[in-house]
Structure formats: C-alpha cells, structure tokens
Amino acid sequence: MTTLSGAFFGVIRRDLSIAMRHRGDLLNPLFFFLIVVTLVPLSISPEPARLAAMAPGMIWISALLATLLALDNLFQDDFTDGSLVQLMLSPQPLWLLVLAKIIAHWLVTGLPVVLFSPLLGLMLSLPEEGFAPLLLGLVLGTAVFSLLGAVGAALTVALHKGSVLLSLLVMPLYVPVLIFGTSAVQRAVDGMSYGGVMAMLAAASAFSLLVAPFAAAGALKVGING
Amino acid sequence: MSSQSLLEFQALTFERDDWPLFNGLSGTINAGEILQITGPNGCGKTTLLHILATIQPFNTGSLCWLGSDISLCRQQYLSAIAFIGHKPGLKLSLTPRENLQWLAQLQPLTRCTSAEALVRIGLAGFEDVPCHTLSAGQLRRAALATLCMTQASLWLLDEPLTALDVQGIADLEALLLAHAAQGGAVVLSSHQALINPVVRTLALDAMAEAEL
Amino acid sequence: MWQWFHKLGSPRWFYQISGKFLPWLALASMVLIVTGVVWGLAFAPEDARQGNSFRIIYIHVPASFLALAGYYVMAAAGAVGMIWKMKLADMVMVAAAPLGAALTFIALFTGAVWGKPTWGTYWIWDARITSMLVLLFLYIGIIALSRSFSTRETSTRACAILALVGTVNIPIIYKSVDWWYTLHQPATIKLTGAPSMHPDMFKPLLVMILGFYCFYALVLLLNTRTEILLREGRATWVKELAQPK
Known part of the structure; x- marks a missing residue:
C-alpha cells in the first residue's frame, strides 16, 4: 500500500527532479527579478539616497511579480500531460499532495528569489540594517505568495491564457503581505524594531499554510473540469 | 468467475449548461466483465468515464461501489480503481521508470515492480530514456x-487503443482478459471493435436514455 | 424548517414569491431614497468646514457600506450553494457580483469627486479609499473568473471558492491597509466622517442607508430572477411564463 509520507515526499522529489531537468526555466524568474530591479535606477534616478528610499518596495514588488510569473506552472504542466488527474485519483488526501507540490514549487521559485534579494539590495543601495528583515520577510512572504497563489493556479488550471487572469485573482490577496514585508525593512532602516511586523508576517504565512492547501485542493477539483 | 456487481450507477443525469448529455443513465458493472462504451464523437464517452472515476461531478442520480454510495467510500473506491485518460499522464522529461515509480507512491501499484511491468508491456530497453524520446x-x-502493476479491481480506460499497433492492441487485450478472468472489471471507451468477443457494449447516442 | 429550506432552494418557488415582494421593495426604496436625497441635499445643515460638498456622503457612505456587505452576501451565497448544492444560492451569488462591483465603483467615484474640493485632488491614498480599491479588484477577479469557464456549473463553483478565500482575506486586507495608512498619514490631512456629525446631518444619512439596503435587495432580486429565467429556460414553468396570455 502507499504511505502518506511516501506519497508526500514522492511528489516533492519528482517535482524537484523535473525542475532540475529544466534548469534554464529555473533561472528565468531570477533574471526577470534582476531586470525589473535594473529598470528602477534607469527610470527614476541612480542617486543612492533616492534608490535607498525605494529599495524595500521595489525589491518586494519585483519578488512578487517574479513568483507570480512562475505560478502558472504549478499545476498547468501536470494538467496538460494528464498526470494531475493521476495525482488527484490517489487515495491519499489531496490537500497533502497539493501542499507537497506547493513546497516543491516554492523551493524552485520562491527560495531562489529570496537568496537573490541581497544582491538587489546592494544594487539599490539598501542600507545594511535592511538586509536581515528583507531576507526573513521574503522567506515568509514568498511562502504566502506560493500558498495563496496555488488557489488561483488551481482555479485557472484548465483555462487557456489563464496567466493574466491568475494575476488578477491573487494579487489583491497579496496586499497585506506586501504592506508588512516592506514596512519591516523600512522600520529596520529607520532604526525601529521590526519584530512586531515580522510576527504579523509569520502569522499570515501560518494562516495561509492552514487554509491554502485545502482551498487549493477544492479548487483543483473544480478547476480541472474547466 | 463471479457475477458480483462492483459498480452500479442509477439514473445518472449530467447537464452541460442545461443541455442534458445523459438523462437517467443506469447500469451495473459486474466482476469479470469488460464493458465497452461506444458512440459517436461528442456523445459523452469521456464524460461518462470521468464521472465513473469521480473526476467530474454529476447532477442527479447515484453511483454505488459494492453497494454503498460513492460519497461515503470515496477513499476506498479510489484505491480500487485504475484510470487512464486519453492523455497518458507521463512527464516527458522523466523516464518511464521514474514516471511509474512516482505513480506507485500515489496509487496501489504493487503487483509487480515498474521494471517488470515495462518488460511485460514491451518497453524493455526503454526504461531509462526520457519519455520525450518515445513515440x-x-x-x-x-x-x-x-495496468500490470495495479491492485485495482476496476479499470477505467479512455480510448486505450489510441496510437497502439496491432501487437500493442493484442497485448492490451490479453491484459484485459487476464484481469477479467481474475474477477476484475474493465470499462473502456473506443471507436474500434475489440477482437475479443466477451465484451459487452454500452452504446451512447447523443442524449440517449440507455438502459442496460 | 427543513422543508422551508428545501422550498427556498426551488428556483420556481422563489421566482413566484419574490414577484410578490418586488413592488413593495421598489416602493420602499423609492420613498426612502427620495426622502433621503431631498432631506440631505436641501434641508440638512451645511458643514462648517466643507460647505455643501460634504453632501456627497449621502451617496458615498451607503454605497461603501453595501459594497462591502455585498461581498459577504456573495460569499455566503456561494458557500450555501457549495455546501448544500442549492441552485438558487448559486444564482444569488452570480447576481450579486456585478452589483457589488458597481456599488464599489460608485463609492470610489463619489469619493474622488468629494476629494477634489476637500483635499484639492481627485485621488488620495486614504486608507478607506485604498481598501475600497482593493475590494474593487477582488470583485473584478470574481467577475473575470466567472466569464472564463466554458460551463456554468464549474464557473459558479470556482467563483464560490474564490469568494470564500477573499472573504477570509478581507478583514486582513482592511486591517493591514489601515495600519499602513497610520504609518504614512500626513499630519495635515485629516478628514473626520461620522463621529463629529451633527444629528441633523446624520438622520438623512440613516434614511439613505436604509434606502440603499432596500434598493440593493431589489436589484439583487431582479438580477437573481433574470438568472433563474436564464438557467431554467428549458423548464416548463418558464416556457409557460413566456407564453402570451
């Protein structure tokens, strides 16, 4: 018989090995992230003081867009080749398998963006105090982006040209994370404590972790019949 | 061979935007039976298979597995069925072996190993090449x-003969017969007639009120 | 109770019974809104600081109230439709989405018009206006999603799920935007609404809010009835309805 943990880790392992065979695709969101941030000094001002003022917001917005860009693929590929149906016909609880897919997806899209962000902080002259809350905040924030985004990705899985619609559906839901995330960095830069804001961000990701897998599993059951 | 009824559907109605595809479709699938769903394009063969596999919800009617309603025993039902849709469900960047191993972690595929299954189905030597190189x-x-690996007693196959050569069809039919002889059941949709005469057919006409 | 619930689920029964309510609702909303408008525009005292421009609150505030309430109505209907598979609730949900979006737009538009004389600009990133804008995006998402599916059943289920996820998020969004606003609030701009309001200004507002509630119910009923006819077009009772007598 299949086991719960076997199925859970099996899904993660398989999604990771698929991602490793398309390594080029892995880099795309990162380059997107980099290019968007490069546009900021070009379009506004290369002056370090002005850049530093915009840095937290710009990095967060580009991180949001980069993860959003990759969200499309969370279920779509599996739907197209039919393996999503096989996943859904597993006797194991679907929400758990969906969670496994979200984790694998975050590892290959969210985590690289997080790891890349200090470089962009440097490029945008983010003051030193801002780096720790930026990294920590992005870890929690990108997790929420993937978790809530999974619901939207599941709903639009069978739709052609679902990606613009997907952004439309999930971006309003990202508002609180963006607010908390940027203000944590801003507070650190201004020399204030950011523990409280970070706690709210942590609460938001814990809450998404509780709710999103179930909602996404339900959404998949609806979405595949597009 | 027993004639115990495995799956029973009664008065199934399925509407797509108020347009009834089925209106009161009933039938039973017994152990040891191969049921072929036939009918012209668009008559709802795939939809019926999706309904039987609980992928697609139906509007009214009932679907019972071993006498109890499917909503009460969905978990148990899912471990008793094998569904193969018209999309193969394989990741093209993975090898056949990896694909089957992944599937075996999700579904009860324990009768034999993926290597044995691939040999039996005629893919010896192709176990470890990426699927995108296969025809x-x-x-x-x-x-x-x-199907070689699964413990499931009910097989739901949507157009399984697609793209198979003569030998492939013969191999598949041998598999189906062996499964039926062991008390399993098969529901498949196909345009082509199977060579095998044991098959019972369910003809779906558009908007048919079929009764078995 | 159960039987009543079951009856309510029948679109035909609902269509017939709602037909009897319609004239009364129409009458009530007309009387209330006309009274509120005349009272608010002509008889309520002028605001000490804002002059006559404050009078737009008689539209702005009720519309904002219902814009948010409308989202909850939509989500609740979606949940009922999903859990009890009640067709009528699905139809109410579908009917509520464009109505709520329209009210949100009205709230935003009147807010902008009000902003010009008050703040000297049409748009300002005030907490309430920003939340209202996010709410409009949530509505737009639902409407866009509902138009993308090929079958109505799937579209309704999908919208219900999205509406529920949105409902869980709305309080968080509102709180976070409020908090964000207190961080960035410029000290010079401070607009106080209801708390400092004179009772003579407040009473017509109350009438307007009531009137808007009735009007909302009226339009929701009308939309739902249209949706019923659309979906039940093949039922005999609808065909009989269409026969000339």
Whole structure:
C-alpha cells in the first residue's frame, strides 16, 4: 500500500527532479527579478539616497511579480500531460499532495528569489540594517505568495491564457503581505524594531499554510473540469 | 468467475449548461466483465468515464461501489480503481521508470515492480530514456504498464487503443482478459471493435436514455 | 424548517414569491431614497468646514457600506450553494457580483469627486479609499473568473471558492491597509466622517442607508430572477411564463 509520507515526499522529489531537468526555466524568474530591479535606477534616478528610499518596495514588488510569473506552472504542466488527474485519483488526501507540490514549487521559485534579494539590495543601495528583515520577510512572504497563489493556479488550471487572469485573482490577496514585508525593512532602516511586523508576517504565512492547501485542493477539483 | 456487481450507477443525469448529455443513465458493472462504451464523437464517452472515476461531478442520480454510495467510500473506491485518460499522464522529461515509480507512491501499484511491468508491456530497453524520446505508441504502452502493476479491481480506460499497433492492441487485450478472468472489471471507451468477443457494449447516442 | 429550506432552494418557488415582494421593495426604496436625497441635499445643515460638498456622503457612505456587505452576501451565497448544492444560492451569488462591483465603483467615484474640493485632488491614498480599491479588484477577479469557464456549473463553483478565500482575506486586507495608512498619514490631512456629525446631518444619512439596503435587495432580486429565467429556460414553468396570455 502507499504511505502518506511516501506519497508526500514522492511528489516533492519528482517535482524537484523535473525542475532540475529544466534548469534554464529555473533561472528565468531570477533574471526577470534582476531586470525589473535594473529598470528602477534607469527610470527614476541612480542617486543612492533616492534608490535607498525605494529599495524595500521595489525589491518586494519585483519578488512578487517574479513568483507570480512562475505560478502558472504549478499545476498547468501536470494538467496538460494528464498526470494531475493521476495525482488527484490517489487515495491519499489531496490537500497533502497539493501542499507537497506547493513546497516543491516554492523551493524552485520562491527560495531562489529570496537568496537573490541581497544582491538587489546592494544594487539599490539598501542600507545594511535592511538586509536581515528583507531576507526573513521574503522567506515568509514568498511562502504566502506560493500558498495563496496555488488557489488561483488551481482555479485557472484548465483555462487557456489563464496567466493574466491568475494575476488578477491573487494579487489583491497579496496586499497585506506586501504592506508588512516592506514596512519591516523600512522600520529596520529607520532604526525601529521590526519584530512586531515580522510576527504579523509569520502569522499570515501560518494562516495561509492552514487554509491554502485545502482551498487549493477544492479548487483543483473544480478547476480541472474547466 | 463471479457475477458480483462492483459498480452500479442509477439514473445518472449530467447537464452541460442545461443541455442534458445523459438523462437517467443506469447500469451495473459486474466482476469479470469488460464493458465497452461506444458512440459517436461528442456523445459523452469521456464524460461518462470521468464521472465513473469521480473526476467530474454529476447532477442527479447515484453511483454505488459494492453497494454503498460513492460519497461515503470515496477513499476506498479510489484505491480500487485504475484510470487512464486519453492523455497518458507521463512527464516527458522523466523516464518511464521514474514516471511509474512516482505513480506507485500515489496509487496501489504493487503487483509487480515498474521494471517488470515495462518488460511485460514491451518497453524493455526503454526504461531509462526520457519519455520525450518515445513515440506516441510507446508512450501509450508506458501508460498502460500501470495496468500490470495495479491492485485495482476496476479499470477505467479512455480510448486505450489510441496510437497502439496491432501487437500493442493484442497485448492490451490479453491484459484485459487476464484481469477479467481474475474477477476484475474493465470499462473502456473506443471507436474500434475489440477482437475479443466477451465484451459487452454500452452504446451512447447523443442524449440517449440507455438502459442496460 | 427543513422543508422551508428545501422550498427556498426551488428556483420556481422563489421566482413566484419574490414577484410578490418586488413592488413593495421598489416602493420602499423609492420613498426612502427620495426622502433621503431631498432631506440631505436641501434641508440638512451645511458643514462648517466643507460647505455643501460634504453632501456627497449621502451617496458615498451607503454605497461603501453595501459594497462591502455585498461581498459577504456573495460569499455566503456561494458557500450555501457549495455546501448544500442549492441552485438558487448559486444564482444569488452570480447576481450579486456585478452589483457589488458597481456599488464599489460608485463609492470610489463619489469619493474622488468629494476629494477634489476637500483635499484639492481627485485621488488620495486614504486608507478607506485604498481598501475600497482593493475590494474593487477582488470583485473584478470574481467577475473575470466567472466569464472564463466554458460551463456554468464549474464557473459558479470556482467563483464560490474564490469568494470564500477573499472573504477570509478581507478583514486582513482592511486591517493591514489601515495600519499602513497610520504609518504614512500626513499630519495635515485629516478628514473626520461620522463621529463629529451633527444629528441633523446624520438622520438623512440613516434614511439613505436604509434606502440603499432596500434598493440593493431589489436589484439583487431582479438580477437573481433574470438568472433563474436564464438557467431554467428549458423548464416548463418558464416556457409557460413566456407564453402570451
């Protein structure tokens, strides 16, 4: 018989090995992230003081867009080749398998963006105090982006040209994370404590972790019949 | 061979935007039976298979597995069925072996190992090449390899003959017969007639009120 | 109770019974809104600081109230439709989405018009206006999603799920935007609404809010009835309805 943990880790392992065979695709969101941030000094001002003022917001917005860009693929590929149906016909609880897919997806899209962000902080002259809350905040924030985004990705899985619609559906839901995330960095830069804001961000990701897998599993059951 | 009824559907109604595809479709699928769903394009063969596999919800009617309603025993039902859709369900960047191993972690595919299954289905030597290098017929065979491995008693196959050559069809039919002889049941949709005469057919006409 | 619930689920029964309510609702909303408008525009005292421009609150505030309430109505209907598979609730949900979006737009538009004389600009990133804008995006998402599916059943289920996820998020969004606003609030701009309001200004507002509630119910009923006819077009009772007498 299949086991719960076997199925859970099996899904993660398989999604990771698929991602490793398309390594080029892995880099795309990162380059997107980099290019968007490069546009900021070009379009506004290369002056370090002005850049530093915009840095937290710009990095967060580009991180949001980069993860959003990759969200499309969370279920779509599996739907197209039919393996999503096989996943859904597993006797194991679907929400758990969906969670496994979200984790694998975050590892290959969210985590690289997080790891890349200090470089962009440097490029945008983010003051030193801002780096720790930026990294920590992005870890929690990108997790929420993937978790809530999974619901939207599941709903639009069978739709052609679902990606613009997907952004439309999930971006309003990202508002609180963006607010908390940027203000944590801003507070650190201004020399204030950011523990409280970070706690709210942590609460938001814990809450998404509780709710999103179930909602996404339900959404998949609806979405595949597009 | 017993004639115990495995799956029973009664008065199934399925509407797509108020347009009834089925209106009161009833039938039973007994152990040891191969049921072929036939009918013209668009008559709802795939939809019926999706309904039987609980992928697609139906509007009214009932679906019972071993006498109890499917909503009460969905978990148990899912471990008793094997579904192969018209998409093979294989990741093209993975090898057939990896695909089957992944599937075996999700579904009860324990009768034999993926290596044995791939040999039996005629893919010996192709176990470890990426699926995107395989032909359409080979992909179909790789998908059908799960049938060698599965413990499921009810097989739901949507157009399983697609892309198979003569030998492939013969191999598949041998598999189906062996499964039926062991008390399993098969529901498949196909345009082509199977060579095998044991098959019972369910003809779906558009908006048919079929009764078995 | 159960039987009543079951009856309510029948679109035909609902269509017939709602037909009897319609004239009364129409009458009530007309009387209330006309009274509120005349009272608010002509008889309520002028605001000490804002002059006559404050009078737009008689539209702005009720519309904002219902814009948010409308989202909850939509989500609740979606949940009922999903859990009890009640067709009528699905139809109410579908009917509520464009109505709520329209009210949100009205709230935003009147807010902008009000902003010009008050703040000297049409748009300002005030907490309430920003939340209202996010709410409009949530509505737009639902409407866009509902138009993308090929079958109505799937579209309704999908919208219900999205509406529920949105409902869980709305309080968080509102709180976070409020908090964000207190961080960035410029000290010079401070607009106080209801708390400092004179009772003579407040009473017509109350009438307007009531009137808007009735009007909302009226339009929701009308939309739902249209949706019923659309979906039940093949039922005999609808065909009989269409026969000339």
